[in-house]
Amino acid sequence: MRARWLINLFLLVLVAGVASFLYLRPQSNEQGTPSFELSDRKIGDFSRISVEEPSRAAVVFEKVDGYWHINKPYKARADQAAINRILSIVAARTTERFPAEDLGRFGLDKPRLSLKLDDQEFLFGTFNPVNEQQYVAYAGSVFLVENTYEQYATTQIVELIDKSPLRPTEKVVGFDFSWLEQWQELALKLERAANQWQVSVAGAKPEQQAVQEWFDAYWVRPLASSVEPYIPNRQAEHPTFQLKMQDGSKVQFEKLQESPELLLGRPDEGMLYHFPMDAGFAMLNPPAGIKP
Structure with missing residues (x-):
């Protein structure tokens, strides 16, 4: 009898735990705050990228004849897919927008990174300790976005060189x-x-x-x-x-x-x-x- 009672108690606790999980789990975005893109610009709109960090020299990319090239710190053909990942910040989705006030609160008084796409500038600040997303200032507002965008932009320059010994146009x-x-x-x-x-x-x-x-x-x-x-x-x-x-x-x-x-x-x-x-x-x- 004691063994059966313990089994019943275990099952009751298990059911209660599952019920609590289902009740407390985060709701899908369809039922929560709708997300939106940071910018209405498209990846193909740009022809120049500048990546600036306090700790290293600026890295500059330019599009020539439809293909991205590294311009600084040296000249080389760029990995097109890697450059598109850097540009993908314009399509980043977020549910959080804040006025660009008290920038020190977001670590944006001294940005970790400045990413310029032509004349569009994105400043990267600190990370939210709860969801590990990153604060980004753009167009007069501050947004919370996934932390991968800084990683894309700060990839070591040698990893951004096109790994093909042939140009895309060489047949x-x-x-x-x-x-x-x-x-x-x-x-x-x-x-x-x-x-x-x-x-x-x-x-x-x-x-x-x-x-x-x-x-x-x-x-x-x-x-x-x-x-x-x-x-x-x-x-x-x-x-x-x-x-x-x-x-x-x-x-x-x-x-x-x-x-x-x-x-x-x-x-x-x-x-x-x-x-x-x-x-x-x-x-x-x-x-x-x-x-x-």
Whole structure:
């Protein structure tokens, strides 16, 4: 009897706990205060971004021919998706708006961050201790927004560089690997014409599907594991190879290292790209259909 009584008591407490949870849980926003966007501007409206923090030099991005580039502290192609995340502050949703008075209360008398999108300025203050959202001043008001927007804007600059060694507008139609050690004797070149890959080596019988799969996997939009600024050493000699583009232009890369990772330098843009060793090997060794 005592055991049954204890079981009944446990079940009663459990039911009471569930009932309390259902009663006290936060209601969905559909039943609460409606949310609204900070701004009526759109991500595509802007052409210049400035990120300023008290502790480091300003970072500036500019849109050129439809693509974002890092302008300061150095020049480089930017990761387009990462820049769009910075711009997403204009679409941030909030349910809280305060007059821009007594800014010290929100940590906005000395902002942690100033984010300027063209002439629109967003100032970032302290965090609300209850919901961990952040106070942001914009257009004469103070708002509470998710704390991810500051994280997007303060990402380390090297992480905002485009990880592709190719520009979005560069379309590869040929390869000249003849200066690489493994291909010097054969002077290997590949070129695509009329949707067919041609190999320069006599007697080569490339399987079109295999070459195309290699090209799609490693050269349509190759992404490095990391990238960093690079100053070519004119005193050093490194193996090189060239890519031919659809418009007839050529891009040269320097192979600085192939193990334990492939390091490719692009001198014309001053960038160094890191690739895993297996992917790097595949990039420079196409299935050209060459018999031993």
